[in-house]
Amino acid sequence: MIPIIGLIAGVTAGLLMQPSVPGWLTPYLPIAVIAALDAVFGGVRAGLEGIFNDRVFVVSFLSNVLVAALIVFLGNQLGVGGQLATGVVVVLGLRIFSNVAAIRRHLFGA
C-alpha cells in the first residue's frame, strides 16, 4: 500500500507544485519516464508472481532510468539521437506490453 501512496503523493505534488523541467533535463525526461514505467510494470508483475524483491525493484528502476538517459545522450552525441530514441521507446514499449500481458494473465487467468 505504501508504494501506491507514494505514487499518488507524487502525482498530487506534481499537480499542485507545477514544477517546470530544467532545460538540460528536457531531452532525457520522456525516455527516463518510459524506462521507469517499464521497471514499475515489471515490479507489479513480480509482485503478482510472488517474487517481488524491494532491492531488485529499486536497482532495476534506477538502472533503467540511467541507461535510458545514457543512450539518449550517446545518440545525440553520435548524431543518431532521433532514431536511437525511437528504438529505445519501441523496446521499452514492447517490454511494458509483455509485462502487462503477464499481469493480465495472473489477474484474470486469460
Added chain:
Amino acid sequence: MMSERTPDPGSSAQKQQTRPNAARARMWRNLGSLRASTGNVLVAVLLAALGVAVVAQVRTTQEEGLVGLRQADLIQLLDDVTTRADNLEAEIIELEAVRADLLDDDSEAAGEAAQQRLDSYRILAGTAGATGPGVLIRVDDPDQVLAADDIMAMVQELRDAGAEAIQIGDVRVVTSTWFADDDSGALLVSGASVDAPYEIRAIGDAHTLSGAMAIPGGFNDVVRRSGGTVAIETPGSVVVDALHEPAEPRYAHPVPGDDD
C-alpha cells in the same frame, strides 16, 4: 529488507489452476498492509519521483516551445523561417517598386484618367445612366409585324451611327443584349418583353443618328412598309436611365498581359 518469497506448494497442475486466485489474493494482501519497511518506503519514494516526473513531462509537452526540440528539428525550423523571411523580403522589394511607380506618375492626372475610364466603362456596361444629345424614336406597330430582326438591325444602325447608349422601353441595350420574338409575336429584349409602341432612346450625335434611321431601306422604311409609324425627335438632351445588371462571366477570364 524483507523479500516476499512464498514457496508455492502443490503440483504444477494445481499451481496452474490456483495461479490467478493466488495472485489476486496476494495483490489484495499487499494492498491492504500498511507495513512500512525500508524497502517499501524506498519504493514509495521512487514512485513519488515518477509521479512528479510524469506530471512535469505532460505539462512540458503541452506547452512545448523551442526548448524541447532536438538539434536537427531546430535546424529545420531555422531553414523554414529563413526561407519565409527571404520570400517576404523579395515581396517587399516588389511592392516598393510598384509604389514608387504609382507615386512617380502625376498622381492627379492618373486619378482623373482612371475616373474617366471608369465612367466610360460604366456607360458601356449599362451600370450607369447617361445623358447627352441624341434621339427619341417612337415606333407604333399595330399589326405586330415588326420582328426581332428588325429591331436588331435598328440597333446595329444606331451603333454604326455612333450611338453610345441605347435604351428600348426600359431595357438598356448593352453588348450582351439579345432580341427575340415570343410565341405571341411580341418583342423580347434580353428576355424582358417590351410592348409596342416602342420608345427607343439613343445618345449620340442627333443629326447622324436621325439620318441613319432615314436612309433609304433603313429602319424608317422598314417600319412604314410593315404598316407602322415611326417618329423621331431630337430633344436637346436625352436621358438613358435604364440600367443593366452585369453578370460575372463563368467561362471567360481575362488574358494575362498588360491592361490598359
